[in-house]
Amino acid sequence: MELAVAFIGAFIVGGLLCVAAQLVVDVGRLPPPTVMVLSVSLGAVASGLGLYDPLVKVGGAGATVPLPGFGHVLVQGIIADVSRHGLVGLLGGGLEAAAMGVTAAVLFGYLAALFFNPKV
Amino acid sequence: MVLLESKADKRLGRQTVAFANPPVLAAAAAVAGPMEGEGPLGRLFDEVVPDRLVGQKTWEQAEVKLLEKAIHRALGKAGLKPTDLDWIVSGDLLNQLGASSFAGRTLDRPFFGVFGACAAWAESLTLAAMMIDGGFAHRVGVAASSHHEAAERQFRYPIEMGYQRPPTATWTVTGAGAAVLVDPRAVGDGAWPRITHATPGRLVDMGIKDPFDLGSAMAPAAADTIEAHLRDTGRGPGDYDLIITGDLGQAGRAIAVELLMQVGYNAEPVLDDCGLMIYDRKRQDVHCGGSGCACSATVFAARFFGDLRAGRMRRMLLVSTGAMFSPTTFQQGESIPGIAYAVAVESQSAAREEDR
Amino acid sequence: MKATMQQEQEFKKLQRKHLPSRPVLRNALLAFLVGGAISAVGEGVRQFFLARGIGPEAAAGPTAAVMIFLGALLTGLGVYDEIGRVGGMGAFLPITGFANSIVAPAMDFKREGWILGMGAKMFTIAGPVVVYGLLTSFAVGLVYYILYIPR
Numbered sequence: 001m002e003l004a005v006a007f008i009g010a011f012i013v014g015g016l017l018c019v020a021a022q023l024v025v026d027v028g029r030l031p032p033p034t035v036m037v038l039s040v041s042l043g044a045v046a047s048g049l050g051l052y053d054p055l056v057k058v059g060g061a062g063a064t065v066p067l068p069g070f071g072h073v074l075v076q077g078i079i080a081d082v083s084r085h086g087l088v089g090l091l092g093g094g095l096e097a098a099a100m101g102v103t104a105a106v107l108f109g110y111l112a113a114l115f116f117n118p119k120v
Numbered sequence: 121m122v123l124l125e126s127k128a129d130k131r132l133g134r135q136t137v138a139f140a141n142p143p144v145l146a147a148a149a150a151v152a153g154p155m156e157g158e159g160p161l162g163r164l165f166d167e168v169v170p171d172r173l174v175g176q177k178t179w180e181q182a183e184v185k186l187l188e189k190a191i192h193r194a195l196g197k198a199g200l201k202p203t204d205l206d207w208i209v210s211g212d213l214l215n216q217l218g219a220s221s222f223a224g225r226t227l228d229r230p231f232f233g234v235f236g237a238c239a240a241w242a243e244s245l246t247l248a249a250m251m252i253d254g255g256f257a258h259r260v261g262v263a264a265s266s267h268h269e270a271a272e273r274q275f276r277y278p279i280e281m282g283y284q285r286p287p288t289a290t291w292t293v294t295g296a297g298a299a300v301l302v303d304p305r306a307v308g309d310g311a312w313p314r315i316t317h318a319t320p321g322r323l324v325d326m327g328i329k330d331p332f333d334l335g336s337a338m339a340p341a342a343a344d345t346i347e348a349h350l351r352d353t354g355r356g357p358g359d360y361d362l363i364i365t366g367d368l369g370q371a372g373r374a375i376a377v378e379l380l381m382q383v384g385y386n387a388e389p390v391l392d393d394c395g396l397m398i399y400d401r402k403r404q405d406v407h408c409g410g411s412g413c414a415c416s417a418t419v420f421a422a423r424f425f426g427d428l429r430a431g432r433m434r435r436m437l438l439v440s441t442g443a444m445f446s447p448t449t450f451q452q453g454e455s456i457p458g459i460a461y462a463v464a465v466e467s468q469s470a471a472r473e474e475d476r
Numbered sequence: 477m478k479a480t481m482q483q484e485q486e487f488k489k490l491q492r493k494h495l496p497s498r499p500v501l502r503n504a505l506l507a508f509l510v511g512g513a514i515s516a517v518g519e520g521v522r523q524f525f526l527a528r529g530i531g532p533e534a535a536a537g538p539t540a541a542v543m544i545f546l547g548a549l550l551t552g553l554g555v556y557d558e559i560g561r562v563g564g565m566g567a568f569l570p571i572t573g574f575a576n577s578i579v580a581p582a583m584d585f586k587r588e589g590w591i592l593g594m595g596a597k598m599f600t601i602a603g604p605v606v607v608y609g610l611l612t613s614f615a616v617g618l619v620y621y622i623l624y625i626p627r
Contacts, residue, residue, distance in 0.1 A: 003523065007516050014515020014570065015508035021565035022507035025284075026500045032283045032568050033601045036577070039569060040609035048616035061518030064536050065543055066511065066569045071609050073536060078617035082625060090621065094613045100537035101544065101571065102606070105578055108541075108548040109598055112575075113582030116552030118269065118279040120171045178587045278584040278600075280551050282560020282567045282576045284503070287496040324477055327484035328491075336491050340479075374494040405561070408496070457478075 006060050013059025017066045036067055043068025047075040073098050130253065133352025135319055142314035143252040144307055145428075145465065146200075146259075146300045148421035149193035151186050153268070153294030156410075156418065159399045164422040165295075166193045172269060172294055180218050183267035183296070186414075187212070187223040190296035191263050194421075198300040202227050205300070206257035209248045211240025212265045212413050213292075214274065219265045229261070238338075238367050239321070239442030240264045241297060241417040242461035246318040248301045249463070258303045265296035266412030275331065275447060288333040290369045291406035293398055297417025299425070312471070313428035317353060317464035321345035323444065325457035331450050334458075335372025335395075335408055338441040341458030342368060343379035346439060349462045350385055357387040361433045364424065365460070366416035366440035367395040369408030394419035416440040424465075434470040438463045503564050510563025514570045518543050540571055547572030551579040577601040 017039075024035050046052045052072040055063040063069055077097025081089030095102065132138040149166045157168030167189060174182040187210065195202060208227055210220035211234035224231040236243035241264040248260040269279050271292040277283060304314060324344050328337040342365050350356060357363060357380075368376055373393045380387045394416045395409030420438055427433040445456040479487065521542045525535040547570075550556040556576045560567040567573050582598035599606075 006523065007519050010519035011512035011516045014518070015512030015566070018507040018511025018563075018566040018569045019504045021569045022504050023500070025565055026498045026503055032565065033577075033604065035565065036568065036574070036601065037604050037608045040605050041612040044609060044612040044616050047613075048620060059515070061520075061522045061539055062512070062515035064522075064539065065515050065518035065571050067571065067574060067605065069536075070540075070571065070574075070605075071613060073540075074609055074613035075616050078613055079620050082617055082621050086625065087621060090614055090617045093617065094610055097537075101540040104541035104544040105575060105602065108545045109575060109578035109582055109602075110594075112548035112552040112579045113586060113594055113598065116554075116579075116583055117586070118580075118583050119554035120173050273584050278580040278597075280554060280557045280576070280580040280583060281601075282551070282556045282558075282563075282573055282580070284561060284564040284568075287498055322477055324479075326479045326487040333495070336495070340487065344477075371491075371494045371496060375491055378490060378494070 009058050010060045010062035012062065013055060014062030014066055017062070017068060039067040040071040043071030044075045045071075047072040070098065070101065073101070132317070135348050136352035137250065137318045138353075139249060139253040139316060139318075141253050141304050142316045142466070143249045143301045144304050144311040144314050145425065146302045146307065146311065147194045147198035148297065148299040148425035149190050149197055150297045150418035150421035151189045151193065151295055152418055155404065156293055156295050156398055159404065161398055161419065161422050164426070165418065166422070179267050179270035179273070180214060183212065183214065183219040183265050183270050184222040186267065186294070186296040187219050187263055187265040188226060190265070190298035191223065191227060191261055194298035194300050195261070200259065200300060202229055205229050205259050205261045207232060207251065208261040208263070209234055209244040210263040211236055211244050213237060213271050219267070220263070223263070236440070236459060236461065237442030237444050238266070238411055238413050238415065239440040239459050239461050240413045241366070241420065242438055242440030242463045243320070245299070245301070245315060245463045246320060246461050249315045249318055252301055252303050258306055260301045261298065262301060263296060263298040264413040264417040266292050266294070266414040268292040268294045268412075271412060285407060286332045287407050288330070288335065288371060289407045290334060290367060290395060290409050290411035291399065292412035293410045293414040293418060295414040295418045297414060297421040299421060312468040313425070313465050315463055316466050317349070319345055319349035319352065319462040321348070321460040321462070323457040323459050325455050327455045329450065329453070329455050331445060331456070334411065334443040334456065335369040336375060337443045337456040338458035338460065339368050339372040339375035340379060342439055342441045342460040343376045345460035345462050346376075346380060346387065346437070347383050347385065349437065349464070357385050357390050360390055360435055360437045362424075363387055363391045363437040363439060364416075365391065365393045367409065367411035368393045368441055369395045369411065371408055397423070428465055428467040431467050431469045433467060434473070435464065435466045438465060506562055507564045507566035510559065510566030511569060514567070514572055517546075518570070543571050544575040547575030548579045551576045552583070574602060574605065
């Protein structure tokens, strides 16, 4: 039962974030790459305002898998590091927290491109 | 400078050329990609390549191959060898005319590269016809090509990018068209169809900035050139069996028709668009239609050239349309100027009617 | 000719009559379904890590890594652009879409060489995402530091 709630929560939160992004593309007429950049930045700001954590509690992966979740991870990492180490945390905390995602993106991205070609 | 009175005696009106010796289209050929082969004109192409790389390593090399194939096929149909051509005039969409220049490398004839974006086909025909009527050449090879993947990665996003194309987007045709133009005095009275008039177009910029809505950017240019052609020749849309634009797509065609209506020409019954003919828009996911240099080139060579030669069509106005932009210009916020070149092509039956 | 402002406005009016309308509702629904489905898959991955005793905080990293792997693989197999064509931002916004935006140019520009082709072009879209993500989070962190850290 708990598991079912988690999946439904993820579906709805993730789905709604994507709907918001889609509306910015279709109604706001912004190109998708711009919307990606905006999403990460807005996610970071929302996280700083304490708005993103409740979303993660309800949505789980539905909040962390879409790109605003990336901004959230960066900000939480920075805040944790700043709290611990002061000003220097501003420089290290973000990427420390996002290290796995960024490394995976470079590694798997590179490997996939190495083994595959655009389909003919 | 004092302008002395002089007369360009092949000029008609402000921007049209009426050829004294209308050059003969001796042959035309079209080579198309697999997706185009599955479209409604599939059977009419001289060759449909089975894969989009055409056995090459890159999309750009594939486009070169398509262009070479089209030129060789057109030469073959005319019974000529590359060495029989005086010049080659060719255009495409790639940076520095990457397809035409590299195809020209293997053809080994004097070469003119033409950039007119997707209007390159009619622009090349215009220049080749002028060369022949001007007495500078007996036989000129004309060609134009485009390649969907090569164009996408240059102008928009990489091929496998999972983004959604807006409904105004068009699909760049993978293929190449070629024709051989010859001096009519060398082939005799029985040789048709012929290019009788050409109207080069102005660059028209209505402030459109969306690279996914090129139909809207080019429609004003198409209407402007068609209006100029009709005004200069004193003809009406009804004097043509067909006025065919290059790649305006569904929306662009409707805009062009309305713009022509505003200046007093009802082109609705005769105006069609190559981009609307090359794909089955219900079945193939191409949104507003086909586009690219190869759109008007392959549709003309595969379909209308045959109709004109067989006399099923009397007279047509081919209007290739181009959107003059590059990633640099649109990223810098420039709007997209459009251009259109019109070429009037007649069959023997039209000529007979005029004699009467 | 370059149209005057007034001509441009008139043309925009005319153009609007003929442009196909965007299927906004349909696109939104598809974005919801595709984005929701990808998120649900992500939740499955997350639950897998949670079940292995990894805490919710620590599970986010490996979950993202697995989703990136899936996105990269599906792009390589030539499937992800089809998902994107249907799902729009529902496919592009999740981190699988981020992976797609890396693999697509990397594959495409492999032919221009390993350094300035594949190596440079793989970040044409992911690069700005990381740049602006880091800049914004730095700014947010700075504000947090000024407001909440006692000196």
